Amino acid sequence: MTFEMNEKTKALRAQLIDFMDEYIYPNESVYEKQLNEGDTRWEVPPIIEELKEKAKQAGLWNLFLQSDEHGPGLSNLEYAPLKEIMGRSLIAPEVFNCSAPDTGNMELLEQYASHEQKKKWLKPLLEGEIRSAYVMTEPDVASSDATNIQTSIVRDGDEYVINGRKWWISGIKDPRCKIMILMGKTNPNADRHKQQSMILIPVGTPGVEVKDYLPMYGYDDAPSGHAVVEFNNVRVPVSNMILGEGRGFEIAQGRLGPGRIHHCMRLIGMAERSLELLCKRANERVAFGKKVSEQGVIRNWIAESRIEIDQARLLTLNAAHMMDTVGNKIARKEIAMIKVIVPNMALKVIDRAVQVHGGGGVSDVFPLARLWAHARHLRLADGPDEVHVETVAKLELRRQAEIAKDLPTVTV
Amino acid sequence: MTFEMNEKTKALRAQLIDFMDEYIYPNESVYEKQLNEGDTRWEVPPIIEELKEKAKQAGLWNLFLQSDEHGPGLSNLEYAPLKEIMGRSLIAPEVFNCSAPDTGNMELLEQYASHEQKKKWLKPLLEGEIRSAYVMTEPDVASSDATNIQTSIVRDGDEYVINGRKWWISGIKDPRCKIMILMGKTNPNADRHKQQSMILIPVGTPGVEVKDYLPMYGYDDAPSGHAVVEFNNVRVPVSNMILGEGRGFEIAQGRLGPGRIHHCMRLIGMAERSLELLCKRANERVAFGKKVSEQGVIRNWIAESRIEIDQARLLTLNAAHMMDTVGNKIARKEIAMIKVIVPNMALKVIDRAVQVHGGGGVSDVFPLARLWAHARHLRLADGPDEVHVETVAKLELRRQAEIAKDLPTVTV
Amino acid sequence: MTFEMNEKTKALRAQLIDFMDEYIYPNESVYEKQLNEGDTRWEVPPIIEELKEKAKQAGLWNLFLQSDEHGPGLSNLEYAPLKEIMGRSLIAPEVFNCSAPDTGNMELLEQYASHEQKKKWLKPLLEGEIRSAYVMTEPDVASSDATNIQTSIVRDGDEYVINGRKWWISGIKDPRCKIMILMGKTNPNADRHKQQSMILIPVGTPGVEVKDYLPMYGYDDAPSGHAVVEFNNVRVPVSNMILGEGRGFEIAQGRLGPGRIHHCMRLIGMAERSLELLCKRANERVAFGKKVSEQGVIRNWIAESRIEIDQARLLTLNAAHMMDTVGNKIARKEIAMIKVIVPNMALKVIDRAVQVHGGGGVSDVFPLARLWAHARHLRLADGPDEVHVETVAKLELRRQAEIAKDLPTVTV
Amino acid sequence: MTFEMNEKTKALRAQLIDFMDEYIYPNESVYEKQLNEGDTRWEVPPIIEELKEKAKQAGLWNLFLQSDEHGPGLSNLEYAPLKEIMGRSLIAPEVFNCSAPDTGNMELLEQYASHEQKKKWLKPLLEGEIRSAYVMTEPDVASSDATNIQTSIVRDGDEYVINGRKWWISGIKDPRCKIMILMGKTNPNADRHKQQSMILIPVGTPGVEVKDYLPMYGYDDAPSGHAVVEFNNVRVPVSNMILGEGRGFEIAQGRLGPGRIHHCMRLIGMAERSLELLCKRANERVAFGKKVSEQGVIRNWIAESRIEIDQARLLTLNAAHMMDTVGNKIARKEIAMIKVIVPNMALKVIDRAVQVHGGGGVSDVFPLARLWAHARHLRLADGPDEVHVETVAKLELRRQAEIAKDLPTVTV
Secondary structure (H helix, E strand, O other), rough: OOOOOOOOHHHHHHHHHHHHHHHHHHHHHHHHHHHHHOOOOOOHHHHHHHHHHHHHHHOOOOOOOOOOOOOOOOOOHHHHHHHHHHHOOOHHHHOOOOOOOHHHHHHHHHHHHHHHHHHHHHHHHOOOOOOOEEEEEOOOOOOOOHHHOOOOOOOOEEEEEEEEEEEEEOOOOOEEEEEEEEEEOOOOOOOOOOEEEEEEEOOOOOOOOEEEEOOOOOOOOOOOEEEEEEEEEEEEHHHHHHHHHHOOOOHHHHHHHHHHHHHHHHHHHHHHHHHHHHHHHHHHHHEEEEEEEHHHHHHHHHHHHHHHHHHHHHHHHHHHHHHHHHHOOHHHOOOOOOOHHHHHHHHHHHHHHHHHHHHHHHHOOOOHHHHHHHHOOOOOOOOOHHHHHHHHHHHHHHHHHHHHHHOOOOOO | OOOOOOOOHHHHHHHHHHHHHHHHHHHHHHHHHHHHHOOOOOOOOOOHHHHHHHHHHOOOOOOOOOOOOOOOOOHHHHHHHHHHHHHHHOOHHOOOOOOOOOOHHHHHHHOOOOOOHHHHHHHHHHOOOOEEEEEEEEEEEEEOHHHHHEEEEEEEEEEEEEEEEEEEEEEEOOOOOEEEEEEEOOOOOOOOOOOEEEEEEOOOOOOOOEEEEEOOOOOOOOOOOOOEEEEEEEEOOOOHOOOOOOOOHHHHHHHHHHHHHHHHHHHHHHHHHHHHHHHHHHHHHHEEOOEHOOOHHHHHHHHHHHHHHHHHHHHHHHHHHHHHHHHHOOOOHHHHHHHHOOOOOOOHHHHHHHHHHHHOOOOOOOHHHHHHHHHHHHHOOOOOOHHHHHHHHHHHHHHHHHHOOHHHHHOO | OOOOOOOHHHHHHHHHHHHHHHHHHHHHHHHHHHHHHHHOOOOOHHHHHHEEEEEOOOOOOOOOOOOOOOOOOOOOHHHHHHHHHHHHHOHHHHOOOOOHHHHHHHHHHHHHHOHHHHHHHHHHHOOOOEEEEEEEEOOOOOOOHHHHOEEEEEOOOOOEEEEEEEEEEEOOOOOOOOEEEEEOOOOOOOOOOOOOEEEEOOOOOEEEEEEEOOOOOOOOOOOEEEEEEEEEEEEHHHEEOOOOOOOOOHHHHHHHHHHHHHHHHHHHHHHHHHHHHHHHHHHHHOOOOOOOOOOOOHHHHHHHHHHHHHHHHHHHHHHHHHHHHHOOOOOHHHHHHHHHHHHHHOOOOHHHHHHHHHHHHHOOOOHHHHHHHHHHHOOOOOOOOHHHHHHHHHHHHHHHHHHHOOOOOOOO | OOOOHHHHHHHHHHHHHHHHHHHHHHHHHHHHHHHHOOOOOOOOOOOHHHHHHHHHHHHOOOOOOOOOOOOOOOOHHHHHHHHHHHHOOOHHHHHHHOOOOHHHHHHHHHHHHHHHHHHHHHHHHHHOOOEEEEEEEOOOOOOOOHHOOOEEEEOOEEEEEEEEEEEEEEOOOOOOEEEEEEEEEEEOOOOOOOOOOEEEEEEOOEEEEEEEOOOOOOEEOOOEEEEEEEEEEEEHHHHHEOOOOOHHHHHHHHHHHHHHHHHHHHHHHHHHHHHHHHHHHHHOOOOOOOOOHOOHHHHHHHHHHHHHHHHHHHHHHHHHHHHHHHOOOOOOOHHHHHHHHHHHHHHHHHHHHHHHHHHHOOOOOOHHHHHHHHHHHOOOOOOHHHHHHHHHHHHHHHHHHHHHHHOOOOOO
């Protein structure tokens, strides 16, 4: 019934904090500079590969993996404080081979892929040699409802033929991205949750067309980007099917829980860094004759931010612990709860920091505007708030209906 | 790094839940009825003494006490889930001898009183034979700032003479209330925090005048009530001084931490019960052709309430754990944080429940309006929100100033 | 396209403000004192009849009436600033014969009653000689949906027989209350909005039983009160039917618009008075070495309150103007909008004032706690927020659907 | 005491709406396309000059000007509904020669410039032949407090020499921008509000260096942009001084009122367009088996948005009317009130629309993300919220202190 980190986590966290101080924060501007120096912004800044090498050597690698074959093997509860630290910089997670969508894809492959599939794609992903994309969302339907998906996967002899139109395919423009995991429908007439399948499509397969990227609040998120991708009679061997036809929904469900909590852990780090910047700025800046940090409303923002961050962190740790002990399915209410509250908390805290930074806050002088835009899209990615609110409401009403059997009904 | 209750707490909690189901909830209306049957409402409803006897025999007695001489001896972290259960009914805490202001007064006496003082006043309080009042707040000054206090305690030979005017003296109208602990100034010229002293004044001492009670949103809170009390040349022996002249501020500080967290624990129980009532009602009521629980906004309220309660509970447990491990002084930021957020959380949840109950919600058909009023006064009792917000801001800025030394300053 | 009051309104407003200063505010405590001096609180404090006489002589009488036969004959837009002034004191509206439910009942009778009915009941109401009750809400159904109503009105020869159970019948305990207007069903098999009828039932008719009053957040609202009323085989002559069988829903709709806007006007006055008290207190009180009014958060509350009140007033004036020019039916979106926003605005402003007044705020030392409770019940009276939100959403979506015909659909 | 537009405004508004439908909305994508086709994004898309010509011929030109020499000559109250319509598209205001910073600069020149200055710079601005920049904000100080400004203007014979560093100079990268109005200090030892002066600096004057642009949430706002500009020994003739040395603060104050209300009018248009898009999308999109517009929370958002927009519009009209009738100085509380509430209102409404549009909302498929970023910077431009909140609080407390003289002080 206590809340402390165990020794293993403490040690890794201390190591990670040092690494961030020494290698990450000072290189954020280097990364940005290299990105602008290339012929296009769709080339990988060399600094990132240098940092990856250092992180690997330091053993700060694949921390997200629960199995201990390719990393330290951490539970969700152990990983949470580490992912929070990484979340403080948008360039950090990749350095530790802990960035979406690769993490979710690696987990998926480890859990559901065949031996051959693992050898070909999981291994280089674990080594950080290639990157990957997760191809699910479609522009024409509300994709938060997976049963809406329209992309078709049709068997034709030894091949599957894929046709469809997807968007928000993050990372697809990265030159290192070599493999896509696509969700489509193999059988539109099957049971509602048996229609979908997941299939591996190597980048460069004929018929795959990457259209222009989708900016996010004006940011291109280069070199990864988010793009519309069209699939026109794309053919892959039948051995690229993951787990089997009709298993797509099941795989997607398994992938989502960890993905959502990883986002939340990162968001807590973003909020924490924003509060740090807010306090620093408020202490340095004078307006109308007194320090900004001495002004009542700013002090309120600081106190509220402190409280909101701490509440969100505890709720996230609680969800992590539930996932570790009773499993992702039983913990789905707890996962939905953090997916609702944590992005909204982070947006509030970051926005207060933006306001205190004035013109610098809304521009690129500080990382705040970019952090805000990133956090904002996390109210939509992996399901919009409304879907998760509905999950919480449904499960809570179900629980309360049990309790209510014993309650008297009041009459007037 | 986990959040479960230990076995001791689990067992007591199960016992407590059963006791609430069997004896407390069914007797809430009995209590109200007996209160209205007396000649005045300032008589003790007999049911309360009957229930106290049952609780004592069940060993559910003095659970708040950390020493195990007069109860099970629980840490704050162990007590929190129990006090939450008690908090679900406004009549419950007293039944388990766990109600304010007696709890704080007992802790104070146990910690600071002389052997003689303990024998005379602490013992019957621990037995639940008498009740007590805590006499601090004054109507003419902002009492959240203890240095404002004006009541004088002047030594005259073997006696102290007390003069002043106090208000919000809770419980003073209860016929079982036998002793007051008063804070006043013995030396207005001493250092700012050495001017105050605490002294014991038996109820009935000449010169003490209890004026009319202060209603709280229309509630008289009988038979305890809150009243204005005047002290005109009230004389008590010097042996009634607690700890010594000039120690009042120090004692007050020691009393406040536990008092504040106990309120928070109770508020979580109030919120939880309100959410329970909300869900039950929403499932039973039909408007415009569908169940209230199927309407989108109500589902949002349910999800938000679930999230807000769970966050508040975790933050409260965290504060409890800090108090247990690093002490109330170091944990004062954590205590301030919950004192800000928990009453406001409870007010939101209760108010949503009120709205779903319509006319019954704002009246006495359900306990909701009364719970709301009680929770509302807890945004003021033991310091208004603003004071605690300021504490959080000050301590967070201090912490951040340490961190900031290592941060680079950005120039444009 | 300007916002000034016309000369007629300005003159009446100035007169009203003087009257409030001279007669109303100083007598609020007299009223309370007389109320407590009677044998029960259900007797009329004599001061109220004295003040009514003065108001009548001053021509500040029946200001709510749009016809100029019994008052100055004001439009909604002219009445709004006057009702706001009255709203500043809970005892004021009655003094000017402008208090609910009499106002709505008088409007109803003037518009729909027969000559005989008017002579018997409308005339003494206009003179302020009697009071009345409006008997609509039922405890067992969501009465915001009028089609839920279950009380039966069955014709039996020359009489109608009424059976049913009603609650929240305001004013019924006032000894001057002589007549009830009840809504029930004459034909449960008719079209959905033709089942209901309204009928006059004199207080004291056999079979009418007034049960205990319903407190509102602990307030009894004496001498008017709110009560449960039972109707057991209550018989009245057929001539007591208003307008005719099956016309009840139509009459109710006509009554509601003005009733709702009158509440909103009053609420603006309550908020304005609360802000006045807040500022006064903040200027007088010192905490932690500086005036409360110099503390940042309090200044924020003041600015926000000023903005919120002014916005709410303008929206209310806009609704009043719409009602005057295009009629209550076309203005129903505007009426719904203020019915949602104004009580919530008032609650925020009053609650801030409560907080600044500390213990005095939640008690009866200042009028704030009582004002809050009154404002809170107005989020339910005449339909809960949720019903009005739904009205606004429905009408706005309808309007937007028209516009949308001309908008291009974006495809990705 | 009514709220209708007069005939003149109605006619212009109808004309404007038609123009927007015919020429503006369909050319938003053309504008964006041309911007991307140029060698750099810092060239003017030809479509804008074509549209300007059309607007000029239609008489929809210089609508912001109160004098009727160069346009229709409208009061603030008449202009407000027109500027709202223009505000619906980020490219529209320029088409009607009604875009910042030119509008403020033209007003400034018209009011304070010499005949020669007007001939040289005001005339081509009124004709839409050139554009201009307003050079005030500095990166190193809190520029919301104008007395902080550090740029120096030193007389040297027949010239002034300017040295300093400015930022957020909007429009400076536009190739049509020919003139800057700079605020600096001529005498740092004069009275606090007499130190500043305003001076004209032609673009291209030696010593002026335009540094890289400042993105705003990732947007470059090309071809206008916002940039850092350095002034190193920049020399202009003494005849370029506006009004005289030491008059800068006075001029700045005169410029601010209209600038702020124009922003607010535009923001209402942005919010209105966003609500339109929200409703359209919600009606077209299906999720989990029902239309998004039928889901409870979305309906709440629609109703709240409707209410919030209407309140903000009325408050803005009220401020416009005050400015027209009692002058900008007396109306400064009203101006501050809208500058606080309107950007925040718009942000809420736009963000709800973003959420309903999912991935398209945060990207460039719809104009929403860009509108949001634009609205967000208006919580900082022309003074951050906090400064205006403080203005409202100060003026309201001053007003209340007058009232309070007549109020009794309550003692307990």
